[in-house]
Amino acid sequence: MAEVELDLLENAFDSLNEALAKYQEGKDGDEKAYKFCVQHLSHFLELILKYYVTQCHPLLIYKNPFAKIINEESQTIGLFEAINFLKNGGHDISDKFEKDIKWLKKLRNNIEHHKFSMDVDEVEETIGRLMSAVNEFDESHENIDLSSNISTEQYDLFHELANTYEGRLKKAEENVNEALRGLDPKEDNMSVYHCYECDHDTMIPDEDSSTGYRCTFCDNEESDDIEAECAICGDSCPIWQMSCWEDDEFICPYCSHDPEYRKDD
Numbered sequence: 001m002a003e004v005e006l007d008l009l010e011n012a013f014d015s016l017n018e019a020l021a022k023y024q025e026g027k028d029g030d031e032k033a034y035k036f037c038v039q040h041l042s043h044f045l046e047l048i049l050k051y052y053v054t055q056c057h058p059l060l061i062y063k064n065p066f067a068k069i070i071n072e073e074s075q076t077i078g079l080f081e082a083i084n085f086l087k088n089g090g091h092d093i094s095d096k097f098e099k100d101i102k103w104l105k106k107l108r109n110n111i112e113h114h115k116f117s118m119d120v121d122e123v124e125e126t127i128g129r130l131m132s133a134v135n136e137f138d139e140s141h142e143n144i145d146l147s148s149n150i151s152t153e154q155y156d157l158f159h160e161l162a163n164t165y166e167g168r169l170k171k172a173e174e175n176v177n178e179a180l181r182g183l184d185p186k187e188d189n190m191s192v193y194h195c196y197e198c199d200h201d202t203m204i205p206d207e208d209s210s211t212g213y214r215c216t217f218c219d220n221e222e223s224d225d226i227e228a229e230c231a232i233c234g235d236s237c238p239i240w241q242m243s244c245w246e247d248d249e250f251i252c253p254y255c256s257h258d259p260e261y262r263k264d265d
């Protein structure tokens with residue numbers, strides 16, 4: 001393994017171990033420690049993603065791998081270039097994972113410029129999600145086995161964090177199955193929609209929701225895929241294509257004489 005890759009990996013895990021230690025301090029009551037956790041974790045993500053890029057070729061760490069001379073001063077790629085490269089190479093990086101990484105990076109920048117406010121719950125939740133996402137990514141693509149590189153003191157915490165998200169997801173999926181179980185497939189036509197907020201197939205009917213649906217994982221109520229019945233012809237159509245007619249009544253594009261759908265008008 002090239003030296004640069006080893007350095008990347010070693011530094012990545014130093015940062016991750018530090019991040020976890022700070023997270024624990026935060027959990028133990030020292031809320032300021034989360035600030036350092038965010039910084040270390042952000043650093044970890046940047047390094048580990050760059051490391052994954054170097055798995056295709058060590059020189060890809062450089063902005064210009066075709067330069068005549070490459071030395072310590074050569075510019076290396078940034079976090080977003082690494083993400084783009086991995087995505088272009090067919091690696092699965094979900095929108096949510098990317099959004100979380102951006103969120104964390106922004107928070108880190110704000111911390112560094114001393115103009116930040118931090119919602120501890122949000123920080124904890126996002127960190128848990130990131131841990132689980134990066135762990136999942138590692139398992140499905142590169143298999144460095146993150147947990148074997150985590151210091152023994154932080155090992156339990158890492159798993160707790162990575163699993164909290166998975167545990168919540170499992171519960172959300174159970175709720176979906178629960179909702180489906182009591183239904184008669186012939187009589188009740190219930191659809192489960194994809195939630196674009198959290199990227200799971202967890203949107204089910206909910207009486208209290210303004211759209212009639214709610215994600216069992218993240219409580220989001222909106223999805224472009226939700227269908228409704230046209231109040232005139234009774235056909236089903238995604239709500240975003242329909243026009244709204246009084247409360248809870250939708251008219252499909254055909255019945256509302258949308259010229260795109262009705263050329264004879």
Ligand SMILES: [Zn+2]
Nearest residue numbers: 195198215218
């Ligand atoms: Zn959701």
Ligand SMILES: [Zn+2]
Nearest residue numbers: 230233252255
């Ligand atoms: Zn209609």
